[in-house]
Amino acid sequence: MSAAYERVQAARAKGRPTSVDYINNIFTNFQELHGDRRFGDDGAIVAGIGRLSDMPVTIIAQEKGQTTKEKIARNFGSPNPEGYRKALRLMKQAEKFRRPVICFVDTSGAYPGLGAEERGQAEAIAENLMEMMTLRTPIISVLVGEGGSGGALALAVSDEVWMMENSIYSVISPEGCASILWRDAKKVKEASECLRLTAEDLYSLGVIERIIPESGRDFTAAYMNLRTWLKKALDDRAGLSPEELIEKRYQRFRKFGSVSIQNEVD
Amino acid sequence: MIPKTLFKKANNELEHIGRTVYEDFVEATQTCPQCGFELTATELKDNHEVCTKCGHHFRMNARQRIELIADKDSFTELFADMESVNILSFPGYDEKLRSSRAKSGEREGVVVGEASVGGRRCVMFVMESQFMMGSMGSVVGEKVALAFERATREGLPVLGFTVSGGARMQEGIVSLMQMAKTSGAVKLHSDAGLLYIAVLTDPTTGGVSASFAMEGDIILAEPGALICFAGPRVIEQTIRKKLPKDFQTAEVLLEHGFVDAIAPRNIQKEMLANLLALHEKEESE
Numbered sequence: 252m253s254a255a256y257e258r259v260q261a262a263r264a265k266g267r268p269t270s271v272d273y274i275n276n277i278f279t280n281f282q283e284l285h286g287d288r289r290f291g292d293d294g295a296i297v298a299g300i301g302r303l304s305d306m307p308v309t310i311i312a313q314e315k316g317q318t319t320k321e322k323i324a325r326n327f328g329s330p331n332p333e334g335y336r337k338a339l340r341l342m343k344q345a346e347k348f349r350r351p352v353i354c355f356v357d358t359s360g361a362y363p364g365l366g367a368e369e370r371g372q373a374e375a376i377a378e379n380l381m382e383m384m385t386l387r388t389p390i391i392s393v394l395v396g397e398g399g400s401g402g403a404l405a406l407a408v409s410d411e412v413w414m415m416e417n418s419i420y421s422v423i424s425p426e427g428c429a430s431i432l433w434r435d436a437k438k439v440k441e442a443s444e445c446l447r448l449t450a451e452d453l454y455s456l457g458v459i460e461r462i463i464p465e466s467g468r469d470f471t472a473a474y475m476n477l478r479t480w481l482k483k484a485l486d487d488r489a490g491l492s493p494e495e496l497i498e499k500r501y502q503r504f505r506k507f508g509s510v511s512i513q514n515e516v517d
Numbered sequence: 518m519i520p521k522t523l524f525k526k527a528n529n530e531l532e533h534i535g536r537t538v539y540e541d542f543v544e545a546t547q548t549c550p551q552c553g554f555e556l557t558a559t560e561l562k563d564n565h566e567v568c569t570k571c572g573h574h575f576r577m578n579a580r581q582r583i584e585l586i587a588d589k590d591s592f593t594e595l596f597a598d599m600e601s602v603n604i605l606s607f608p609g610y611d612e613k614l615r616s617s618r619a620k621s622g623e624r625e626g627v628v629v630g631e632a633s634v635g636g637r638r639c640v641m642f643v644m645e646s647q648f649m650m651g652s653m654g655s656v657v658g659e660k661v662a663l664a665f666e667r668a669t670r671e672g673l674p675v676l677g678f679t680v681s682g683g684a685r686m687q688e689g690i691v692s693l694m695q696m697a698k699t700s701g702a703v704k705l706h707s708d709a710g711l712l713y714i715a716v717l718t719d720p721t722t723g724g725v726s727a728s729f730a731m732e733g734d735i736i737l738a739e740p741g742a743l744i745c746f747a748g749p750r751v752i753e754q755t756i757r758k759k760l761p762k763d764f765q766t767a768e769v770l771l772e773h774g775f776v777d778a779i780a781p782r783n784i785q786k787e788m789l790a791n792l793l794a795l796h797e798k799e800e801s802e
């Protein structure tokens with residue numbers, strides 16, 4: 252059994268807490284806010300305002316649902332464009348009222364459906380990436396389960412990105428990678444290893460700042476730790492001007508990538 | 518998110534051998550996938566890789582594109598010395614990079630430079646389908662980000678031509694991060710009040726469509742180009758239904774409001790030159 256594939260299964264396991272559990276256990280006074288004011292309300296994204304200790308914050312979360320009924324209503328956590336547009340609307344609102352934004356990421360990917368394409372899935376994600384980069388308020392993102400590709404990144408262009416110990420974050424699902432590169436869906440374990448998608452992998456690649464430890468099925472300590480660390484991360488940024496914040500965020504992403512410079516010109 | 522078909526090998530070895538044997542005697546021909554007309558390589562080249570009978574736009578490589586769009590001898594290439602690194606030691610990636618370099622004659626999947634178009638200076642980036650179907654790895658992301666940063670510094674507009682199967686899986690999460698990096702560079706260029714025109718060509722999909730391709734102030738698309746986030750096959754597998762024909766073409770995106778105009782190759786340069794002229798700032802001093 253591949254260690255990476257075990258993590259993939261753990262991240263998707265039935266009974267694992269979903270974003271709503273994090274919201275209920277970390278924040279108080281949560282008021283959900285619905286709709287993108289353009290087309291509709293996407294159940295795959297839960298968003299609203301609440302308090303982190305005393306501090307009002309905007310919370311935006313991808314939610315997969317727990318029961319079958321919930322899962323269907325939440326489209327299994329795969330947002331449509333209106334979900335990303337709802338997220339952006341509430342980020343802009345947070346900017347206006349100078350509230351920090353906390354995002355919880357849990358999706359196998361943006362929904363690949365007919366309506367999603369017609370309503371501009373690519374455009375919706377692209378706009379979030381651009382606008383988040385220069386949002387004039389702090390953003391912290393936490394991957395709680397699956398972080399699938401651009402659909403996850405659209406809630407993770409943030410000042411810091413953290414991962415739960417058993418969450419994964421990848422450019423493509425191991426199943427998709429195996430079937431495209433090797434034409435063999437059974438090579439999913441091998442793909443899981445190659446993609447380097449575990450929290451430890453991402454930490455060593457410098458793509459995330461923190462791993463939140465888990466202890467079995469009891470998340471009480473994890474929620475407490477998260478509350479403490481979120482508060483600290485926001486306190487650390489309280490003294491920064493929006494310009495400093497944006498510059499740091501841009502540099503955080505600007506450094507990703509590895510290139511070799513060839514001196515000989517042919 | 519990337520449809521399998523985009524990674525289909527275009528030419529087999531037999532075909533290649535056939536070509537080298539016969540090319541002195543018989544000119545290679547291509548059959549137009551839209552109307553079935555047989556076109557010789559010369560006919561296609563002279564018509565900017567567009568079918569002379571029905572107007573179908575074949576793929577065009579980056580150098581041909583630069584020749585079509587940039588004013589004569591105005592293109593100066595930038596950042597040409599970058600090559601990819603197999604950061605994750607992904608199996609098969611080194612060989613894939615080598616064969617793509619040989620196949621395309623390029624070091625990577627995008628060519629960047631400064632040029633003038635209709636007499637107006639701009640920074641251009643042109644993606645190359647022959648290099649791993651323009652998939653976005655570190656080098657593509659870095660060169661596109663550098664293109665925007667340079668344009669921001671110099672106060673120049675950016676003209677970008679996209680063609681991409683999406684993310685480059687072999688670079689894993691680092692490939693995904695290029696979407697954020699390039700989008701940030703586009704945003705800073707935009708916040709400086711500068712113009713970015715994106716021209717989407719066949720195919721523009723996945724991580725590139727969900728980042729800098731869809732971030733233009735003005736988004737043009739070539740006739741018939743496949744433009745999507747998720748490819749047709751992925752969608753069909755998800756919804757378990759056949760998609761309507763031509764569901765994700767440039768023309769359908771125009772109808773749904775996601776591109777500004779269709780830009781056929783015979784008037785593409787003219788359209789771009791006009792748009793650049795319309796955005797020219799008056800001398801302030």
Ligand SMILES: [Zn+2]
Pocket residue numbers: 549550551552553554568569570571572573
């Ligand atoms: Zn034709």
